[in-house]
Amino acid sequence: MKIGLDMMGGDYAPLEAVKGxxxxxxxxxxxxxxxxxxxxxxxxPLLQEHGIPSNIYTIVHASQIIEMxxxxxxxxxxxxxxxxxxxxGMLAKGLIDAFISAxxxxxxxxxxxxxxxxxxxVSRPTISSIVPKESGRTGLIVDVGINADCKPEMLNQFATLxxxxxxxxxDIENPTVGLINIGEExxxxxxxxxxxxxxxxxxxxxxxxxxxxxxxILIDKADVMICDGFTGNILLKLLExxxxxxxxxxxxxxxxxxxNFESHGxxxxxxxxxxxxxxxxxxxxEAFMNMIFVAEKMLKSGLLExxxxxxxxxxxx
Amino acid sequence: MKIGLDMMGGDYAPLEAVKGxxxxxxxxxxxxxxxxxxxxxxxxPLLQEHGIPSNIYTIVHASQIIEMxxxxxxxxxxxxxxxxxxxxGMLAKGLIDAFISAxxxxxxxxxxxxxxxxxxxVSRPTISSIVPKESGRTGLIVDVGINADCKPEMLNQFATLxxxxxxxxxDIENPTVGLINIGEExxxxxxxxxxxxxxxxxxxxxxxxxxxxxxxILIDKADVMICDGFTGNILLKLLExxxxxxxxxxxxxxxxxxxNFESHGxxxxxxxxxxxxxxxxxxxxEAFMNMIFVAEKMLKSGLLExxxxxxxxxxxx
Numbered sequence: 001m002k003i004g005l006d007m008m009g010g011d012y013a014p015l016e017a018v019k020g021x022x023x024x025x026x027x028x029x030x031x032x033x034x035x036x037x038x039x040x041x042x043x044x045p046l047l048q049e050h051g052i053p054s055n056i057y058t059i060v061h062a063s064q065i066i067e068m069x070x071x072x073x074x075x076x077x078x079x080x081x082x083x084x085x086x087x088x089g090m091l092a093k094g095l096i097d098a099f100i101s102a103x104x105x106x107x108x109x110x111x112x113x114x115x116x117x118x119x120x121x122v123s124r125p126t127i128s129s130i131v132p133k134e135s136g137r138t139g140l141i142v143d144v145g146i147n148a149d150c151k152p153e154m155l156n157q158f159a160t161l162x163x164x165x166x167x168x169x170x171d172i173e174n175p176t177v178g179l180i181n182i183g184e185e186x187x188x189x190x191x192x193x194x195x196x197x198x199x200x201x202x203x204x205x206x207x208x209x210x211x212x213x214x215x216x217i218l219i220d221k222a223d224v225m226i227c228d229g230f231t232g233n234i235l236l237k238l239l240e241x242x243x244x245x246x247x248x249x250x251x252x253x254x255x256x257x258x259x260n261f262e263s264h265g266x267x268x269x270x271x272x273x274x275x276x277x278x279x280x281x282x283x284x285x286e287a288f289m290n291m292i293f294v295a296e297k298m299l300k301s302g303l304l305e306x307x308x309x310x311x312x313x314x315x316x317x
Numbered sequence: 318m319k320i321g322l323d324m325m326g327g328d329y330a331p332l333e334a335v336k337g338x339x340x341x342x343x344x345x346x347x348x349x350x351x352x353x354x355x356x357x358x359x360x361x362p363l364l365q366e367h368g369i370p371s372n373i374y375t376i377v378h379a380s381q382i383i384e385m386x387x388x389x390x391x392x393x394x395x396x397x398x399x400x401x402x403x404x405x406g407m408l409a410k411g412l413i414d415a416f417i418s419a420x421x422x423x424x425x426x427x428x429x430x431x432x433x434x435x436x437x438x439v440s441r442p443t444i445s446s447i448v449p450k451e452s453g454r455t456g457l458i459v460d461v462g463i464n465a466d467c468k469p470e471m472l473n474q475f476a477t478l479x480x481x482x483x484x485x486x487x488d489i490e491n492p493t494v495g496l497i498n499i500g501e502e503x504x505x506x507x508x509x510x511x512x513x514x515x516x517x518x519x520x521x522x523x524x525x526x527x528x529x530x531x532x533x534i535l536i537d538k539a540d541v542m543i544c545d546g547f548t549g550n551i552l553l554k555l556l557e558x559x560x561x562x563x564x565x566x567x568x569x570x571x572x573x574x575x576x577n578f579e580s581h582g583x584x585x586x587x588x589x590x591x592x593x594x595x596x597x598x599x600x601x602x603e604a605f606m607n608m609i610f611v612a613e614k615m616l617k618s619g620l621l622e623x624x625x626x627x628x629x630x631x632x633x634x
Contacts, residue, residue: 234499245451
């Protein structure tokens with residue numbers, strides 16, 4: 001497998017990216033070939049310093065960097081020699097099988113939407129985030145920010161994509177799917193939730209368990225939790241804030257440690273034909289290692305083919 | 318002041334309501350006159366048992382109870398001798414100055430909307446909830462569930478009402494107001510947030526500080542946090558779930574104790590001409606005591622007059 005990695009993306013790049021590669025290699029010696037995209041003058045010495053064997057990687061020099069706060073569309077257009085623009089170019093041409101970056105999220109999304117086709121029938125790609133459940137299980141919340149305004153059909157499709165992801169990537173067998181809402185009964189909610197419920201109920205691809213409320217997000221009511229990107233983004237950022245809060249308050253309970261997104265393996269864009277994995281800006285080496293594993297698992301598991309099958313099943317009825 | 322209290326509302330009524338009255342009396346011996354609405358056969362012996370002096374209260378017998386899960390409109394229509402229906406009747410007629418209940422929230426809202434007029438110019442009443450800030454301060458989030466779908470003008474009005482409440486009831490001088498959103502810059506967000514931002518910016522009654530994100534909800538970015546009732550209800554219920562979660566995990570840090578809504582003093586309906594205070598179903602005696610104090614403070618502070626002034630100021634500009 002040929003995995004492309006943006007070496008310049010994220011607050012701690014390129015050092016943590018290099019450390020992440022080292023960690024990946026110690027965990028899995030027969031590795032994919034890595035295409036490391038970034039400033040060769042910075043990246044090459046670090047790779048040597050950390051003893052990364054040169055036969056497992058190819059450096060792809062990129063003279064520009066899209067900074068974290070640049071305007072995505074503008075930056076991608078103007079910085080064609082940036083690591084992100086180059087990565088998408090290589091992915092589109094098939095020179096790499098997957099592309100990973102912890103850089104500017106907006107640029108990663110715009111790049112994905114403009115250069116990688118959606119899976120047939122998918123109206124809008126989406127992104128999800130894992131949610132650490134109190135029980136030790138892993139939940140998945142979708143959408144967490146690309147689609148601030150959604151239509152019911154979009155939420156229904158996100159449910160199919162996310163449930164498929166949960167099954168094959170998070171290894172949750174027949175994951176339960178809940179609609180995040182403000183009451184338990186069918187008929188509750190804002191107009192969007194009211195109109196989405198019957199679609200989810202009829203969706204043959206998923207194991208829909210009904211509405212879930214805010215109090216159910218951290219417990220085992222539903223593995224996959226569906227909402228629009230406005231609600232999901234606010235919930236995710238609130239949950240993310242619990243880890244630094246716990247640290248400031250000297251609360252050392254391991255549960256809050258699981259909200260530490262420095263070590264999580266990024267989130268793939270769901271609904272597109274090739275694996276694109278977006279890391280958190282604060283990704284550390286564990287996160288970079290995990291993102292490479294996520295990309296490999298997406299390729300090995302045939303996830304994108306499964307998603308097509310699940311989308312077909314969604315429409316049966 | 319004549320305060321009406323539903324003795325039958327809430328999971329621990331009437332006992333915790335009676336204990337709450339006892340606590341209120343020990344804290345403030347020169348008390349309001351209380352109209353205690355409920356089943357006289359149950360309430361009277363408990364009042365005696367807890368030594369509540371009979372000159373400070375009048376029992377108003379109500380033969381029916383609206384249970385927590387009954388359909389609000391239907392229950393209010395069919396149970397005209399319920400404590401909630403009687404309370405609203407007395408409030409509308411001026412027999413009591415304020416009405417408090419920890420009973421069926423939906424019935425309390427429907428009762429308010431149908432029997433108590435809105436303040437002139439208010440399009441929709443709203444409810445808020447306090448949010449314990451990490452710093453020790455108290456934040457206020459609005460709307461937390463009455464208005465699942467909102468228009469920009471509604472959110473702008475909620476901001477004025479909630480900021481006024483924060484100033485006179487929570488004693489926060491010139492409270493900062495933030496719009497809960499998915500990015501910091503103006504122009505970010507779903508269509509509702511995008512359209513609401515300029516209204517808040519122009520609102521002369523409030524101290525608008527811009528967008529706040531999920532990660533800012535528990536810190537001191539804004540005292541008053543504005544969102545639609547769908548988002549607010551989900552956020553509130555997620556926050557409420559942190560206290561029982563901390564208890565289950567034996568996390569004894571006092572911050573999570575502040576999320577214990579058993580002791581919070583309920584939430585008033587904002588935007589109506591008379592004080593109506595809705596308690597949490599799990600209200601304990603502290604909550605009942607606090608709700609009586611909230612009702613008194615609303616009356617003493619002339620909050621409703623202040624709200625009219627602030628609403629006028631909102632429209633200047």
